[in-house]
Amino acid sequence: MDNWIKLPGCQHITGSKCDFFPLINFYEEIKFRVRAEEENSTSSWYYVDPFIPFQKARLGPPEVRLEAEDKAVIIYLFRPGKRDGTSIWDMDALSFEFSLVFWENSSHGEEQEIKTNFYISKMYDLSTETTYCLKAKARLSWKVSAYSPVYCINTTAEHKLLPPENVTFGARNQSYVLTWEYRDVNVTFRAQWLHAFSKLTPWDNSNEWKQIPNCENVRTTYCVFPQSVFQKKEYYFRVQASDGNDTSFWSKEKAVQTEMYSTILPPVVSMKSTNDSLHVFVKAPKKQFDTFTYEIILWENASHTERKLVSKRSDIIIPGLKPLTPYCIKARVLLQDKWNKTSVFSAVVCEKTKPGAAASIPWVIPVIVILLLAVIAFCVMKLLWKCFNYVFFPVFKPPCSIEHFSEQPFGNLLLSTSEEQTEKCFIIENTQSVIIVEEPEETDEDYRKYSSQSSQDSGNYSNEDESLGNQISEALLQLKPQALSCPGELVLGLSSLGLHSS
Amino acid sequence: KENARLLISMSYPFPLRCLKDIKGFGLPQNILSYSWPVERNIKEAFYEISMQAFSIFSRHSPISIWKEEFLAQIKSGLSEQKEHLKRCLEEEKKQSKNMQVIQQSKLALRRYFQRIENYLKDKKYSYCAWKIVAVEIKRCFSYFLKFTELLRENQVSF
Numbered sequence: 001m002d003n004w005i006k007l008p009g010c011q012h013i014t015g016s017k018c019d020f021f022p023l024i025n026f027y028e029e030i031k032f033r034v035r036a037e038e039e040n041s042t043s044s045w046y047y048v049d050p051f052i053p054f055q056k057a058r059l060g061p062p063e064v065r066l067e068a069e070d071k072a073v074i075i076y077l078f079r080p081g082k083r084d085g086t087s088i089w090d091m092d093a094l095s096f097e098f099s100l101v102f103w104e105n106s107s108h109g110e111e112q113e114i115k116t117n118f119y120i121s122k123m124y125d126l127s128t129e130t131t132y133c134l135k136a137k138a139r140l141s142w143k144v145s146a147y148s149p150v151y152c153i154n155t156t157a158e159h160k161l162l163p164p165e166n167v168t169f170g171a172r173n174q175s176y177v178l179t180w181e182y183r184d185v186n187v188t189f190r191a192q193w194l195h196a197f198s199k200l201t202p203w204d205n206s207n208e209w210k211q212i213p214n215c216e217n218v219r220t221t222y223c224v225f226p227q228s229v230f231q232k233k234e235y236y237f238r239v240q241a242s243d244g245n246d247t248s249f250w251s252k253e254k255a256v257q258t259e260m261y262s263t264i265l266p267p268v269v270s271m272k273s274t275n276d277s278l279h280v281f282v283k284a285p286k287k288q289f290d291t292f293t294y295e296i297i298l299w300e301n302a303s304h305t306e307r308k309l310v311s312k313r314s315d316i317i318i319p320g321l322k323p324l325t326p327y328c329i330k331a332r333v334l335l336q337d338k339w340n341k342t343s344v345f346s347a348v349v350c351e352k353t354k355p356g357a358a359a360s361i362p363w364v365i366p367v368i369v370i371l372l373l374a375v376i377a378f379c380v381m382k383l384l385w386k387c388f389n390y391v392f393f394p395v396f397k398p399p400c401s402i403e404h405f406s407e408q409p410f411g412n413l414l415l416s417t418s419e420e421q422t423e424k425c426f427i428i429e430n431t432q433s434v435i436i437v438e439e440p441e442e443t444d445e446d447y448r449k450y451s452s453q454s455s456q457d458s459g460n461y462s463n464e465d466e467s468l469g470n471q472i473s474e475a476l477l478q479l480k481p482q483a484l485s486c487p488g489e490l491v492l493g494l495s496s497l498g499l500h501s502s
Numbered sequence: 503k504e505n506a507r508l509l510i511s512m513s514y515p516f517p518l519r520c521l522k523d524i525k526g527f528g529l530p531q532n533i534l535s536y537s538w539p540v541e542r543n544i545k546e547a548f549y550e551i552s553m554q555a556f557s558i559f560s561r562h563s564p565i566s567i568w569k570e571e572f573l574a575q576i577k578s579g580l581s582e583q584k585e586h587l588k589r590c591l592e593e594e595k596k597q598s599k600n601m602q603v604i605q606q607s608k609l610a611l612r613r614y615f616q617r618i619e620n621y622l623k624d625k626k627y628s629y630c631a632w633k634i635v636a637v638e639i640k641r642c643f644s645y646f647l648k649f650t651e652l653l654r655e656n657q658v659s660f
Contacts, residue, residue: 027612054612055604091612094553094584195574197581201560231571233578 004033012037026054026088057088059145062098062138066153069249070128073153075100075121079202080138080145089140093202097139105131105152118199124252128158161248164189164221164239169254171227171261178215179222180239180251187241191215191223196234196255209238217242232259264343267294269331271351277319278351282331284314291336301326301350310334326352516637520630527617527638529645530610542594544650547607549587551646554615555639556580562622564632614642 010018024030032048063078079096081087089096098116102123103109114121126132133152138145164180171177178191192209215223234257241248265285272279282294296309298318309316321327328350333343559577568576618635625631 025613025616027609027616052604052609054609091554091557091615094557095588195578197556197560197577200581203561231575231578233575233582 002031007032021086024053026057027052054088057143059089059138059140059143061145061148062096062136064134064136064148064151066134066151068153068155070156070159071124071126072249073123073126073132073134073155075123075134077119077121077136077202079119083202092140094200095140096202098136099139100134100136101147102132102134105133119202120199122253126155128155130155159249161187161241161243161246163248164241164251167237167239167251167254169237169256169261171263172224174263175224175226176230176258176261177222177224178212178237178239182221182241184241187243188217188219189215189221189223189239189241190217191237191239193230194236194238194253196236199236212237227258227262230258232262234258259337260339260341264333264335264341266343266346267331267333269296269329269346269349271329271349273351273353275354276321276323277317278321278327278329278353280316280318280329280331282311282314282316282346284333293334293336294331295334295342296329296331297345298327298329301328321353323353323355326350516633517630520633523625523628523630523634525621525634527614527621529638529642530607530614542591543605543607544646544653545587545590545594546605547611547646549584549591550608550611551642552580552584552587554611555642556584558615558619558622558635558639562627564627564636566627566629567632567636 007018007020008023009020029050029052031050033045034048035045036043060080062080065076065078067074067076077098079089079093081089096117100114100116100121101111102114103111104127123132131152131154133150135147135150137147162183164182166181168179169176170179180189182189191212193212194209198208212223212225213229214225234255236253236255238253239251267285268283270281270283272281278298280296282296284292284294293310293312294314296311296316298307298309299305300322309318328348330345330348332345335341556577559573559580563573565573618638622631622635
């Protein structure tokens, strides 16, 4: 069932303790069993409660190495455990926290307590030729080690060349500028940089400091280098002085988050004017950022009152402006990061608005005139059509016998005469008209319906032969429901012949 | 998310000749499903992943597959992420009682990353081995990002 393995280094032990080289998985549960052996007899196994080595392991103290300068001490820390890749703490190398206690080894030496995550620290502003001591303990989440033994060191005599001071970082146009202070002249400087994350790695990072371009052997107390050299991350900078023979110690390290200083290019603005508004186009220089907005300032060329607009979009329409007025705009990018950085303003662009709504009135009037003319023409056409029908469809008195049919259609009669004209419609009616005769009820409905509609259309209809006219129109109206395939005008014409309702 | 994007961008191109070296590392899935409080455990999981990924890229430099600047960018990103999560977790630890038990999720992730490191060592940090590890770590980020997004959709107060 279980494959018990002999633990190397813990065989044939005479004491009650053994150390073994951990060829085990630290994060898996492990079982141990022990028994006593004597000659040929063995005891039964004692089973240890299973446990996870990483959980049970206790933290040893860190190792310390000190290096002295004239007014500073460099502290090199090493995490507990072997550093050959077999330690249980290998995977936690970046999580260690160290508590240091640092004091001057004299009667009035105050203890300084420092907490740090860095494997290399430095204590500055110390006295020359003095003994300083340090002890350290390591912490990994809740596990805390005991203090290391005390380590002491003497600072050296004062060094001839002092290190540069007050290192500052800034941006100018598309470059970064590193400046420092130095009293003497006739020295050259060089500046170096380091990735911030290097400070957290326990591997020797002193050779990871790199030279900044344009910052070697400079005689000025500043150096300028392009922003493209660095990404938007955290870096450390340090400067050193040299007079040819001798070099100073390194200055205090300056931590810089370059994103805070990087310059944002301004956007490019263009405009188009419509009658009473301006269509603004803003183009960001490069897609560098996640969340940003544009700030647009608008003002009339003559006055100084400015209007501020904020927009996320790159094309904006500004309405409600005065026509035929020159307006000017400028824009800048507003970043919504933690530093609320902005770019400089773009170049100013001016544009005159087009003639406004007042000028647009003139073209409304002709439209209205045209509409009126169309209505008049329409009425004239209607009248002509009535006359036309009157001429070509002569009114005739029906035989007296037919008059008795009060609302009977004269579809037959009409059909015979109008067949000459619009065959399409009336051919259909030909068949239908028979039905109409047979079903008077339907026709009644239609008649009533359409009479109310067409009563308005009477217009200049002559009152001659009114009664017959009524009857004819009745017939015509009855045709309307079936005459759906007719051209619209014909239908309209038919209904317009309609009634002045009685 | 930016780190995942970076890793994704550098997993391609994947040379076909490396396909023979592909190995399943057994990404621990569902380790967060049953643990409570879920929000804190996700943060711890991401902290662990960021830290271990950084550690792998830092201790054994994959310069055979990535240019130095790009590797620095990845390491910076991972380091920032890890530090940010560390601060978040420290604040939470102050509020809640300090539990002296190591979460199962953390142990599972450790074992997973151990498998990755052992693989690299066995393959002697070859080009193909690094390529495969890069893809695997990208997968790991993607998986947990997706998991987080799903949780966010299901829980209103996330």
